[in-house]
Amino acid sequence: MEHSRMADRYPGGPVSLMSRVYKHILPGVRGELAEWRAAAQAIPDPELRKQALSSMETKQFHCEGGAVYAAVRLDMKDVLIPLIVALQTISDYLDNLCDRSTSLDADDFRLLHRSMLDAVTPEAPLTDYYALRQERDDGGYLHALVRKCHAAIAELPAYGRVQAHVKELVGLYGDLQVYKHIAKARREPELLAWWERHRSAYPELQWNEFAAATGSTLGMFMLFTAACDPELTPETATRIREAYFPSICGLHILLxxxxxxxxxxxxxDLNFCSYFGSPEKLDERMLRMVRAARQAADRLPCPSFHRMIVEGLIALYLSDPKVKGQRDVRRTARLLMKGSPWTRLFFWLNSHWIRKAM
Incomplete structure (x- = not known):
């Protein structure tokens, strides 16, 4: 019963999905971002203001791609789009703050990312997330993003059944951001020690693949979407978490x-693809990740939608203009696109179109 109800809501194919994206998702995301841009322009501290605005200018497509999940529940798009955009905006803003940080303090990065964990924990009180850094006056910008998440989550009838999974994924995401932004000499040892604590659960992965998978927000967004269904079962919530992490999330960030x-x-900057050791090994592991992501999609209710997500990710990243200027990446792209299903080619053309229209 749960599966048939869900199937009725999912887009019937790529044309239906992209129609919803153009008509509902992109305008919704751009409207939300316009409001956050206005809020960011009012941030008193010049460095915080610069990084908040920069994160939206350079990473708008993160919000647009993440909000594709709202296409499954157009009846809940006014909850899902603001939630996905707010959480992704926190993620992109903090990434900028840590990437271009005036500090290399792990405790500072950990406290900043507590805002993301608080955002998905409706009962969490707000705190001073800037307490360990010089730049502190954001005029309430980060607190407003967290409160927006709280308000949207309150509208999700089955959030209690996905919350533990969402918090787990957000916690792993925060760990990654701490370890990859500390002093360069400490990054790899800390990442490897972190992997040792998790490797027994993911014997099929290499350490850099696990780390990459933790950097994706897609599993969180799919769990938000699933939580729109008041009859969601804990078993289905667990299946979503296990399908998305690590396979679909890993493919996303490795691309x-x-x-x-x-x-x-x-x-x-640290790049997890550089740890494969050779172009041949990178190609082999990327192909394995594509296969694993497809198999994971096939294990979910309404697998055709999740297959579209997988093919869409490949199309989106391999159609990026950055590919053209890198000979090794062009070779890997040709390999991954070889024998592409028409769905992937359809998304590849749409990715080009959306970039031109931005």
């Missing part, structure tokens, strides 16, 4: 790192 390799080399 992101794949196309950012030249940029990260130039900036001296």
């Amino acid at each position: 992101d790192y794949l196309i950012d390799q030249a940029e990260d080399r130039e900036g001296g």
Whole structure:
């Protein structure tokens, strides 16, 4: 019964999905971001203001891609779009603050990311997330984002059945952000020690693949969408978490790192694709991750929708202009696109169109 009810709501195919995206999702996301942009422009501290605005200018597509999940529940889009945009905006803003930080303090990064954990914990009191850094006066911007998440989550009838999974994924995401932004000499040892605490649960993964998977917000967004159903079962919530993390989440972020390799080399930033050791090994592991993500999608209710997410991710990242300037990445892209189903080609063309329209 649960499956048939859900199937009635899911878009019937790629054309139906993109129709909903163009008509409902993109305008909704852009409206939310316009409001947050206005709030960011009023931030008193110049550095916090700069990073808040920059995160929305350069990472708008994160919110647009994440909000695709609201296409499943158009009746709840006025709850899901604000929630997804607010949580993703926190994530992108904090990423900018840590990436371009005036400190390398793990405690500072941990406290900043507590805001994300508080955002998905409706009963959590707000705190001073900037207490351990110089720049502190954001005019209430981060608190407003957290409160927006609280208000939206209060409208999700089955949030209690997904909350533990969401908090687990947000906790892992916060761990990653701490370990990858501390002093360069400490990053790899801390990441490897973190992996040792989790590796027994994910024997199929390499440490860099696990770390990459923790950087995705897609599992959180799918759990929000599932929580719209008052009859969601705990078993289905667990299936979603296990399908998305690590397979679909891992593919998502490894594709992101794949196309950012030249940029990260130039900036001296950590890139998880560089740890595969050779182009051949990278290709082998990327193909394995594509297969694992497809298999994970097939284990979920309404698998065709989740397959579209997988094919859409491949299309979105491999159609990025960054691919053209990197010979090794072009080779990997050709390999991953080889024998593509028409769905992926359809999303590839739409990804180009959306970028031009931005």
